[in-house]
Structures are given as structure tokens and as C-alpha cells.
Amino acid sequence: MHSITLILSLLSSQACAHTFIWGVFVNGVDQGLFKGIRIPAYNGAPGGGGYNNSPVKNLTSIDLRCNVMGDIQAPDTIKVAPGDNLTFDWHHDYRNGSDDIIAESHHGPSLVYISPDPPTENSFVKIWHEGLYEESTFPNPGKWSTTSDLRLNGGHMNVRIPASLKAGHYLIRAEMIALHEGEVSYLKNPVRGAQFYPDCVQIEVTGDGDVALPEGVSFPGAYDYDTPGVVYNVCTPDPLAGTTAC
Numbered sequence: 001m002h003s004i005t006l007i008l009s010l011l012s013s014q015a016c017a018h019t020f021i022w023g024v025f026v027n028g029v030d031q032g033l034f035k036g037i038r039i040p041a042y043n044g045a046p047g048g049g050g051y052n053n054s055p056v057k058n059l060t061s062i063d064l065r066c067n068v069m070g071d072i073q074a075p076d077t078i079k080v081a082p083g084d085n086l087t088f089d090w091h092h093d094y095r096n097g098s099d100d101i102i103a104e105s106h107h108g109p110s111l112v113y114i115s116p117d118p119p120t121e122n123s124f125v126k127i128w129h130e131g132l133y134e135e136s137t138f139p140n141p142g143k144w145s146t147t148s149d150l151r152l153n154g155g156h157m158n159v160r161i162p163a164s165l166k167a168g169h170y171l172i173r174a175e176m177i178a179l180h181e182g183e184v185s186y187l188k189n190p191v192r193g194a195q196f197y198p199d200c201v202q203i204e205v206t207g208d209g210d211v212a213l214p215e216g217v218s219f220p221g222a223y224d225y226d227t228p229g230v231v232y233n234v235c236t237p238d239p240l241a242g243t244t245a246c
């Protein structure tokens with residue numbers, strides 16, 4: 001109980017903390033508050049001499065893998081079987097129906113990767129993604145994964161554990177990417193740039209599957225400042241007035 005109290009008091013001191021995973025459902029069954037989750041560490045406000053994490057914008061930082069201090073193991077691991085349906089329960093301030101999940105301006109894609117744990121070179125394999133799934137028409141920004149799907153569906157992000165996946169310890173890296181300031185790269189303008197919200201979950205795959213993961217990508221490393229989608233303007237042009245809406 002002590003650790004939960006500590007966690008909650010740490011979280012409540014972080015009003016600016018954006019979105020992260022508060023729980024995991026396996027085939028619809030809640031595994032419990034922060035079970036198996038490497039909770040992002042927040043250790044200071046921007047410019048305050050501390051280390052601002054929320055969000056991660058530096059694409060070469062280790063924080064892009066599992067968020068700040070995300071290489072530190074969580075005390076527990078979630079047991080799953082190949083083919084199981086995992087639902088990551090993303091929230092912003094509270095894990096209940098009053099929560100906004102992510103700010104409504106934060107349009108962008110969501111992605112899920114899986115890697116053997118501990119990760120090695122090019123070990124993260126993407127198993128799900130969702131981006132812009134309905135085109136924009138001024139002044140409507142279109143339907144983006146973060147703001148139209150996850151935000152309006154209680155923060156639930158669903159993915160299946162690959163069928164016949166070999167037993168063992170794996171790390172799931174789930175992320176949302178907010179592009180509302182993504183019209184320029186963080187490298188060119190450090191006060192803007194795409195905002196990454198990665199979060200990792202420790203799982204143990206059981207069973208007698210015989211499929212190993214193919215080669216994937218590394219974090220950091222997978223994304224560059226000129227990777228399509230890292231610099232992207234989510235504002236919708238008004239063809240008549242020459243203005244935009246975000």
C-alpha cells in the first residue's frame with residue numbers, strides 16, 4: 001500500500017504531467033493500478049534546473065524509449081498468452097470518467113511496439129498504429145488517433161499479443177505523439193516540436209509458442225527529425241481565407 005500512496009503523491013505534484021498508462025486490461029480484466037507499468041518519472045519543471053519530461057521531445061535521448069527513468073524495472077510483470085487482447089488505459093490526471101485523457105488540441109498518431117526485455121539493438125517491433133483516419137476539411141482537423149479515438153474512448157488502446165509468440169519476458173512500448181506544435185522540429189525550435197508520450201509495460205508471455213520477433217527498430221534511433229510525420233502541420237488550411245485551424 002505504501003508504494004501506491006507514494007506513487008499517487010508523486011503524481012499529484014505533477015499537474016503538468018500529460019498522458020500515461022494507469023492500468024492494463026488483459027482480455028478485459030483489469031490488472032490493477034500501475035501493475036507492470038514503468039511509470040514515467042518527473043523530476044522538475046522546465047527551466048527550473050530539473051529535468052522536464054512531459055513530453056519527451058529529444059529524439060536522441062534514452063527517454064524516448066520508455067520515458068524518463070524508464071529503464072528502471074517495475075516491481076511486477078503482467079502474465080499474458082499469445083493472442084491475448086491487451087488494453088492500455090491512458091489517463092492524464094485521474095483514472096476515472098472525469099479525466100480528459102489528453103488535451104483536445106493534441107492531435108496525432110498512436111503506436112505500439114514490442115521487444116524482448118531487456119531490449120537490444122533493433123529489437124522493437126511495431127504491432128499496431130493509428131494515425132489520421134478521417135481526412136480534414138476546414139475548419140475540422142479530421143480524425144486523429146489521440147484526439148478522436150483514444151480521447152473519446154476513455155483512453156483505451158487495444159492491441160493483441162502476436163499469435164504463437166515465443167514465451168519469455170517482453171517490454172511493450174506504447175506511445176501517443178502530439179503534433180499540435182509539430183510544424184517545426186524540436187531541433188530547429190526547442191520550445192515547439194512534436195511531443196512524444198512513450199510508456200512501457202512489462203509482460204511475460206506464457207505458453208509454447210515458437211515465433212520469434214523479426215528485426216525491428218531501436219529507441220532512441222527509430223525516429224529522426226526529418227522522419228515523415230515527426231514534422232507535420234496538423235492545422236487545416238482554409239482555401240478561401242488563406243488561414244488555418246488546428
Ligand SMILES: *[C@@H]1O[C@H](CO)[C@@H](O)[C@H](O)[C@H]1NC(C)=O
Nearest residue numbers: 025027028029085086087158
Ligand atoms: C479488447 O478488449 C476491449 C475491452 O477491454 C474491447 O473493448 C475490445 O473490443 C477488445 N478487442 C478485440 C480485438 O477483441
Ligand SMILES: *[C@@H]1O[C@H](CO)[C@@H](O)[C@H](O)[C@H]1NC(C)=O
Nearest residue numbers: 058059060061062186187190
Ligand atoms: C538530446 O539528448 C542527447 C542524448 O542524451 C543529448 O546529448 C543532447 O544534448 C540532447 N539535446 C537537447 C537539445 O537537449
Ligand SMILES: *[C@@H]1O[C@H](CO)[C@@H](O)[C@H](O)[C@H]1NC(C)=O
Nearest residue numbers: 012093094095096097098099
Ligand atoms: C475522479 O477523481 C477526481 C480526483 O479524485 C475527483 O475529483 C472526481 O470527482 C472523480 N470523478 C469521478 C467521475 O469519479
